[in-house]
Amino acid sequence: MTQAENVSDTKYLFKRDETWWVKVAVPRTLREELGYDLRRSLHTHDLEQAREARWAVVEELRAEIEKARQEESEVSADKESKVVDIKAAPPETKKGLQRIDEHIVEIVSDSGEGAQKCGQSFGAISGKMGNGVWTVEIIPAEIQPPPRQPDGASGNRIRFGSKYMTNMGNEADLVVAFNEQVLYSRIANSAYKPGTIVLLENMWADDPFEAIREQYRVAVEQFREMGLIVHELPMQQECLKLVADPRKGKNMFVLGILCHIYSRDTEKALDEISRIFAKKGEAVIKPNHDLFNAGYDFARENVEYRFEVPPYEGAGDKPTVVVNGNTAVGLGVMASGMEMVAMYPITPATSASHYLASDYHLTGGFVHQAEDEIAAIGFAIGASYAGKTACTITSGPGVALKTEMIGLAIMAELPLVIVDVQRGSPSTGLPTKVEQGDLLSSVFGAPGDSPKIVIAAATITECFDFVIMARKLAEDFRTVVLLLTDANLATGVQPIDRPEVNEDWFSAPPDQSVWDKNIPPYDWDEKTGLSERPIPGMRGGEYVLTGLAHNRHAKIAYDSATNQEGADMRSRKLAVVAASLKPPEIHGAAEGDLLIVSWGSTMGAIQEAVDQAIAKGHEVSSVHLRFLSPLEPGLKKIFSAFKRVMTVEINYSDDPDAPLVTDENRRRAQLAQLLRGHTLMDIDCWSAVPGHPLQPGPIEKVIIARLEELKEEASCSA
Amino acid sequence: MFGLKGDWSLDVKERYFTIDNYCGAQPRWCTGCGDLGILTAIHRTCRDAQVLPEKTVAVSGIGCSSRLPHYMKTYGFHGLHGRALPIACGVKSRRPDLDIWVATGDGDCFSIGGCHWIHALRYNMDMTVLVFDNGIYGLTKKQTSPTTPLEFLTNTHPDGVQLPPLNPLTVTLGVNNISFVAQIVDWNVPLMNAVIKAAHDHKGTSFVRIIQRCPVYSEEFSKSIQDDPSRLLLLTHENGIQVDDAVKRMFQNTQEHDPSNIHEARMLAEDASLLPMGLLYHNPDAVRYDELSAVGLGMSVEEKMAGLNTALDHFAI
Numbered sequence A: 001m002t003q004a005e006n007v008s009d010t011k012y013l014f015k016r017d018e019t020w021w022v023k024v025a026v027p028r029t030l031r032e033e034l035g036y037d038l039r040r041s042l043h044t045h046d047l048e049q050a051r052e053a054r055w056a057v058v059e060e061l062r063a064e065i066e067k068a069r070q071e072e073s074e075v076s077a078d079k080e081s082k083v084v085d086i087k088a089a090p091p092e093t094k095k096g097l098q099r100i101d102e103h104i105v106e107i108v109s110d111s112g113e114g115a116q117k118c119g120q121s122f123g124a125i126s127g128k129m130g131n132g133v134w135t136v137e138i139i140p141a142e143i144q145p146p147p148r149q150p151d152g153a154s155g156n157r158i159r160f161g162s163k164y165m166t167n168m169g170n171e172a173d174l175v176v177a178f179n180e181q182v183l184y185s186r187i188a189n190s191a192y193k194p195g196t197i198v199l200l201e202n203m204w205a206d207d208p209f210e211a212i213r214e215q216y217r218v219a220v221e222q223f224r225e226m227g228l229i230v231h232e233l234p235m236q237q238e239c240l241k242l243v244a245d246p247r248k249g250k251n252m253f254v255l256g257i258l259c260h261i262y263s264r265d266t267e268k269a270l271d272e273i274s275r276i277f278a279k280k281g282e283a284v285i286k287p288n289h290d291l292f293n294a295g296y297d298f299a300r301e302n303v304e305y306r307f308e309v310p311p312y313e314g315a316g317d318k319p320t321v322v323v324n325g326n327t328a329v330g331l332g333v334m335a336s337g338m339e340m341v342a343m344y345p346i347t348p349a350t351s352a353s354h355y356l357a358s359d360y361h362l363t364g365g366f367v368h369q370a371e372d373e374i375a376a377i378g379f380a381i382g383a384s385y386a387g388k389t390a391c392t393i394t395s396g397p398g399v400a401l402k403t404e405m406i407g408l409a410i411m412a413e414l415p416l417v418i419v420d421v422q423r424g425s426p427s428t429g430l431p432t433k434v435e436q437g438d439l440l441s442s443v444f445g446a447p448g449d450s451p452k453i454v455i456a457a458a459t460i461t462e463c464f465d466f467v468i469m470a471r472k473l474a475e476d477f478r479t480v481v482l483l484l485t486d487a488n489l490a491t492g493v494q495p496i497d498r499p500e501v502n503e504d505w506f507s508a509p510p511d512q513s514v515w516d517k518n519i520p521p522y523d524w525d526e527k528t529g530l531s532e533r534p535i536p537g538m539r540g541g542e543y544v545l546t547g548l549a550h551n552r553h554a555k556i557a558y559d560s561a562t563n564q565e566g567a568d569m570r571s572r573k574l575a576v577v578a579a580s581l582k583p584p585e586i587h588g589a590a591e592g593d594l595l596i597v598s599w600g601s602t603m604g605a606i607q608e609a610v611d612q613a614i615a616k617g618h619e620v621s622s623v624h625l626r627f628l629s630p631l632e633p634g635l636k637k638i639f640s641a642f643k644r645v646m647t648v649e650i651n652y653s654d655d656p657d658a659p660l661v662t663d664e665n666r667r668r669a670q671l672a673q674l675l676r677g678h679t680l681m682d683i684d685c686w687s688a689v690p691g692h693p694l695q696p697g698p699i700e701k702v703i704i705a706r707l708e709e710l711k712e713e714a715s716c717s718a
Numbered sequence B: 001m002f003g004l005k006g007d008w009s010l011d012v013k014e015r016y017f018t019i020d021n022y023c024g025a026q027p028r029w030c031t032g033c034g035d036l037g038i039l040t041a042i043h044r045t046c047r048d049a050q051v052l053p054e055k056t057v058a059v060s061g062i063g064c065s066s067r068l069p070h071y072m073k074t075y076g077f078h079g080l081h082g083r084a085l086p087i088a089c090g091v092k093s094r095r096p097d098l099d100i101w102v103a104t105g106d107g108d109c110f111s112i113g114g115c116h117w118i119h120a121l122r123y124n125m126d127m128t129v130l131v132f133d134n135g136i137y138g139l140t141k142k143q144t145s146p147t148t149p150l151e152f153l154t155n156t157h158p159d160g161v162q163l164p165p166l167n168p169l170t171v172t173l174g175v176n177n178i179s180f181v182a183q184i185v186d187w188n189v190p191l192m193n194a195v196i197k198a199a200h201d202h203k204g205t206s207f208v209r210i211i212q213r214c215p216v217y218s219e220e221f222s223k224s225i226q227d228d229p230s231r232l233l234l235l236t237h238e239n240g241i242q243v244d245d246a247v248k249r250m251f252q253n254t255q256e257h258d259p260s261n262i263h264e265a266r267m268l269a270e271d272a273s274l275l276p277m278g279l280l281y282h283n284p285d286a287v288r289y290d291e292l293s294a295v296g297l298g299m300s301v302e303e304k305m306a307g308l309n310t311a312l313d314h315f316a317i
């Protein structure tokens, strides 16, 4: 038998714990409902038997898919093709004051209409009222896309409620839209569900252009068919009573509407408006207050929804700051005592440097905008060498360009902090979107052996804390520390506990004392690989740093023993870091059926999904890693207490059912690859590259599907 | 130079530096290599200026010439191919007290480091940049460099180079905010010493193109000039490089050139038949980025804590 025949002969089959299963891929349009694939155990360990039995099962599964397809097409029979995914009848929406635990609100407009400011203010007001808040910016790819274009949607999503928020949640409950077209792109992103309330600007119904009137009419009809509850409101008309050009100001009117609907404290809201327009003075504050009040009154008279969202317990006990992950990184840089950030603009990292460019002087720092990424890291390395650890902030393509310099810093044992705010895809890819695709290149991406410390922030608070930690680690271990965040953290805005400024965070000024001439510049301690670093200005410490292989005296040396020793010493430092770490905490029970392993910004959504699954009686837990190089200790032991271990990540892995993909050649998600090598255990993975953050609902579905598979396997082997 | 301590005069006496105090490892360049003479000129300049070895940093890229830091007994940074300038700029950015030398080759500076070259010129941070231009890639054994002359046979163009070479002076003089541009040949030691001293004294980026002998891989590149001194044009001016008559007599051509005249400097650089020697352009008033990047230096931890709290106040709700 040829190799090819052999492969084709496991068509539709896969093996789990010795048992053969059938698996049929689900078409993309039905995945929401059926998941990625349908699986059924053949209850046999014998491949020959499985080969024979599979066809009947494949037929059955296909029939199921066909049935679902027919139901789907009945529902969407008279929908336009660009409208996707929302179906079934809307649930009853109650009117009158309702107490709710949380809501997700979106405000979308053309760019330049102020929906973002409205959303940010609403988030801040909700934060002030003691709600947990997570805000996500909705950003079009272009700076000024043409008006009324679906992909020109600009705005904000605000998830707020009576608990601490860690992620953007599932579908929105209420959306305010300044035109109907921008809603299409949000619908395509599965942002809404049947029953989502839409408050829609109705001026387009009377637009002078017939084409626009028609677009509007068709859209409203489609939205209603999808189950959205559309209310057409004369926002423009109302604003015109107060201002000549409602393009400037409608956002505050909408803020008024929202504050009435969600029973927000108007004092706090007016204060917030005063704060955002403080620089522009009373002449601007006053009309915006008026617009807000008009919106509030309008809602009282005309909008029947009224919700109350109580604060969460413990809220308001501590001072709070509202920041996004990039601002938190910038503040962390300032708190770390680092005084130099050298950067080259790249989305989604740049806003961290924007922030620093405005406030860095407060802690004596300077932002250098270099001529390119290589120069940026070169500049930072030069500054580190000359005294104080410096930092470069970038995204994946930038890290790629910096690779050779990273190797130099590791080889020369210079402290350096690199922040990689990950974006999507290789090459220019998805500049504004989230992905966790840089893990393996961060850990391994440099010629030769170049051990560095790689850590990943899970929360916005950690974006701040981890920069401080990174600076310390870089200095203590005389090496490069790469901090991974991503577009999700970068643009997620959240009230967090205000950090209590601590003098220990700040690095000391460069040591300029006399260096003991008898101590070589790389006086490696055999056990730890550590050594003290002479800094220019230290008399007696003069040495020539080189990226060439060198001995303890920094002298170029190409001999085998010296090269081996240098490599050993650089690597040993990571062993010391690893030994100082604690095993990660387990979220949920310490044993069970399924353990989800994650890293980076997905923690909040995954833990929420796990909690939901636990509440439904499933034995699932999760563990979240912050150190990726070296890995936190004790993983093998933790993993061993679960029947299956699976990473959930936002990066690419082969769909196990894709053509020609087998268990052997399947390309797995990045953390899964790392962990498989590290533990020699069969770590499973679920990952995708949707360009948006993972949401708790879909993760829960993945968890439950995996658990069902496990159950079937168990019954089969029993 | 000797610090602002009250006992500075004592310090001087205690620490007088000879050439030896700046000599590092034994150079490993080929016999007859022009790099040796340039190194000696640097040592001399350091000795004459009595710079503190611990406050001196020699930065380089990769290439034969970039080995230079190893031959200095100061701090040194032997970096990456093409990247000497960004590293040197970073070293200087927060350390106004350090005296920075950059050694770079024609490949290092004009080819792989071309982008950094242009921008470092514009940054105009206080440092002395010496380009060791031997018209060839030396370390990697005779590949074409941006300044390899036409028809020259190299290992990457065995039938002869067909593209006209890059003119480093016209490029440099085309960059805005440059402050010191000079050209010398390594075999005219007195002029080289005078130019390197002036470059070192200048506050800002001093860019010196040194036509350098590489007898092993590009002998013709310098020999054609050595054999025909009429190709050199000595620039003289009261604001230029001062050399005595003995040196002047080495040149068949001299020209009065006011180094503040950028248009004339550009014309001199354009003229392929004559290689201008000495100072082409000098502007002591160009903006210095090292003065901008050093803002906030020396802030105390207390001040930083207060600053951070102010920053956090901006986000308080």
Ligand SMILES: Cc1ncc(C[n+]2csc(CCOP(=O)(O)OP(=O)(O)O)c2C)c(N)n1
Pocket (backbone or CB within 6 Å): B062, B063, B064, B065, B066, B081, B104, B105, B106, B107, B108, B109, B132, B134, B136, B137, B138, B139, B140, B145
């Ligand atoms: C990234 C990288 N590419 C290529 C090289 C190989 N390389 C080392 S030196 C050099 C050229 C050196 O020529 P030049 O800068 O003129 O210096 P010279 O040796 O002539 O003094 C090259 C190509 C390298 N070290 N690193």
Ligand code: SF4
Pocket (backbone or CB within 6 Å): B028, B029, B030, B032, B033, B034, B035, B064, B065, B134, B138, B139, B213, B214, B215, B216, B217
């Ligand atoms: S190859 Fe040329 S440049 Fe390199 S050391 Fe020898 S002579 Fe000097």
Ligand SMILES: [Mg+2]
Pocket (backbone or CB within 6 Å): B063, B105, B106, B107, B132, B133, B134, B135, B136, B137, B138, B145
């Ligand atoms: Mg060369």
